Amino acid sequence: MNEETLDPKDWQAVAALGHRMVDDMVHYLKTLRDRPAWTHAPQEVKTHFTQPLPLDPQPLEEVYEEFLQYVLPYPVGNIHPRFWGWVIGTGTLSGAFAEMLAAGMNTNTGGLDHHSANHVEHQLIQWFREIFAFPAGSSGVLTSGCSAANLIALAVARNTKAEGDIRLHGLQGVERPMVLYGSAEIHSSLQKAVELLGLGSDCLRTVAVDEAFRIDTAELEEAIAADRERGFHPFCVIGAAGTTNTGAIDDLQALADISERENLWFHVDGAFGAWAVLAPGAKDQLRGLERADSLALDLHKWMYMPYEIGCVLVREERSHRNTFSLTPAYLAHGEGGMGLTGGDLPWFSDYHFQLSRGFRALKAWMSLKEHGLRKYGRLIEQNIDQARYLEKIVQQEPQLELATPVSLNVICFRYVGEDRSRSRQQEHDLDNLNQKLLGRLQEEGIAVPSGTTIAGRTYLHLAITNHRSRLEDLDLFVREVLRIGEELGSAL
Numbered sequence: 027m028n029e030e031t032l033d034p035k036d037w038q039a040v041a042a043l044g045h046r047m048v049d050d051m052v053h054y055l056k057t058l059r060d061r062p063a064w065t066h067a068p069q070e071v072k073t074h075f076t077q078p079l080p081l082d083p084q085p086l087e088e089v090y091e092e093f094l095q096y097v098l099p100y101p102v103g104n105i106h107p108r109f110w111g112w113v114i115g116t117g118t119l120s121g122a123f124a125e126m127l128a129a130g131m132n133t134n135t136g137g138l139d140h141h142s143a144n145h146v147e148h149q150l151i152q153w154f155r156e157i158f159a160f161p162a163g164s165s166g167v168l169t170s171g172c173s174a175a176n177l178i179a180l181a182v183a184r185n186t187k188a189e190g191d192i193r194l195h196g197l198q199g200v201e202r203p204m205v206l207y208g209s210a211e212i213h214s215s216l217q218k219a220v221e222l223l224g225l226g227s228d229c230l231r232t233v234a235v236d237e238a239f240r241i242d243t244a245e246l247e248e249a250i251a252a253d254r255e256r257g258f259h260p261f262c263v264i265g266a267a268g269t270t271n272t273g274a275i276d277d278l279q280a281l282a283d284i285s286e287r288e289n290l291w292f293h294v295d296g297a298f299g300a301w302a303v304l305a306p307g308a309k310d311q312l313r314g315l316e317r318a319d320s321l322a323l324d325l326h327k328w329m330y331m332p333y334e335i336g337c338v339l340v341r342e343e344r345s346h347r348n349t350f351s352l353t354p355a356y357l358a359h360g361e362g363g364m365g366l367t368g369g370d371l372p373w374f375s376d377y378h379f380q381l382s383r384g385f386r387a388l389k390a391w392m393s394l395k396e397h398g399l400r401k402y403g404r405l406i407e408q409n410i411d412q413a414r415y416l417e418k419i420v421q422q423e424p425q426l427e428l429a430t431p432v433s434l435n436v437i438c439f440r441y442v443g444e445d446r447s448r449s450r451q452q453e454h455d456l457d458n459l460n461q462k463l464l465g466r467l468q469e470e471g472i473a474v475p476s477g478t479t480i481a482g483r484t485y486l487h488l489a490i491t492n493h494r495s496r497l498e499d500l501d502l503f504v505r506e507v508l509r510i511g512e513e514l515g516s517a518l
């Protein structure tokens with residue numbers, strides 16, 4: 027019988043190619059600054075990925091050459107020192123190495139007993155409990171990102187607070203419609219979660235924000251009272267610890283008080299902002315976070331780890347487990363263990379909708395040990411200082427206008443030229459100008475901010491979650507904004 031395998035025939039040749047891949051990636055990351063912040067993938071590249079099914083083999087060396095030619099030169103750009111768009115993290119070289127090691131081990135971390143990966147993830151969850159001052163009995167699980175973390179948290183909130191057995195009867199079994207609250211600035215992933223959970227986006231009550239884009243707690247209380255009056259069942263309040271648009275952090279103490287008083291689940295979306303607890307100059311803004319019933323986090327944003335990795339923490343382990351644990355005969359655990367010697371740790375599949383999961387914990391564990399938590403705190407503080415530095419420049423530059431004061435690492439501003447009094451038409455022209463300015467900055471490979479709308483006007487949006495950025499990058503960016511802005515302004 028001619029048995030086949032996917033292992034290499036020539037292990038030495040593959041090892042040599044692997045070494046080359048490592049060398050190439052080291053060089054690539056070392057020389058990032060010499061390349062544009064972004065390069066538009068040409069048509070030729072897009073066409074390359076419309077080939078027929080590869081039924082027959084091609085040497086790995088050749089496939090790698092294709093990668094070098096068609097894939098590597100056209101990244102999103104978030105590895106670059108001048109990438110600040112949306113809220114996207116930078117990654118690290120050692121994080122990439124960890125990904126390779128984890129893929130080599132190819133561990134399934136859904137569960138199984140007496141293997142190392144689960145212990146690594148449990149170690150991480152213990153560290154996160156400590157960082158965010160969650161109690162000893164709380165639970166947690168790594169996720170693909172904060173969208174998944176928010177979904178898990180809201181599923182636990184819904185099932186725990188429902189007036190009925192949601193797992194058995196679904197929402198059909200509840201008498202009063204369930205409603206939850208968050209500011210108008212919370213992330214879209216929360217609305218998606220609410221929709222996926224069958225609650226319907228109507229039940230997500232959007233509460234107005236104050237002038238600092240934080241939830242208006244008086245309006246929140248009024249909304250809860252009005253809903254109770256009308257026969258709804260308020261069950262959860264969502265606090266934002268760092269909004270995507272402006273970096274605003276809700277008054278988490280006030281939200282925790284309201285949740286306690288009203289018997290609501292208190293969920294915090296701390297995708298990136300929660301990590302500011304590590305920055306001595308910013309951590310006070312997050313007071314009250316430790317009182318959350320659940321906390322959703324990302325590590326691929328402000329912890330600079332390679333995609334994908336997020337985490338959810340839940341104060342009450344039992345609620346978390348009761349939402350996800352399901353054990354058919356073929357997954358029996360807890361008493362037999364992998365080697366019939368008894369399980370050693372809870373299975374992560376009892377805390378997640380996923381069964382099979384990769385070994386995400388390795389890159390986080392290695393990164394935290396390699397750099398130490400204090401350094402992460404300094405880097406986060408550095409990004410906040412950079413946002414403040416840019417804020418000062420914008421305030422001093424008459425042709426630029428800030429959208430809102432900087433509270434964290436997010437800054438939104440626009441080019442306005444010299445003229446201060448503007449008609450509605452001129453405001454409209456400025457929106458177009460700033461949209462074009464954004465396109466030019468990206469297409470010319472200068473820098474990658476993103477765009478957003480605040481109070482109806484178009485702004486450049488920067489969320490600095492980049493450990494490679496320097497003040498000189500921001501200086502260059504501003505020079506180019508002014509150059510292109512003046513050019514576009516003179517054509518108006």
Ligand SMILES: Cc1ncc(COP(=O)(O)O)c(C=O)c1O
Nearest residue numbers: 113171172173213215270297324
């Ligand atoms: C505040 C906030 N919450 C949630 C998310 C969703 O996280 P992810 O993209 O990791 O799914 C984001 C993404 O930018 C975010 O900024």
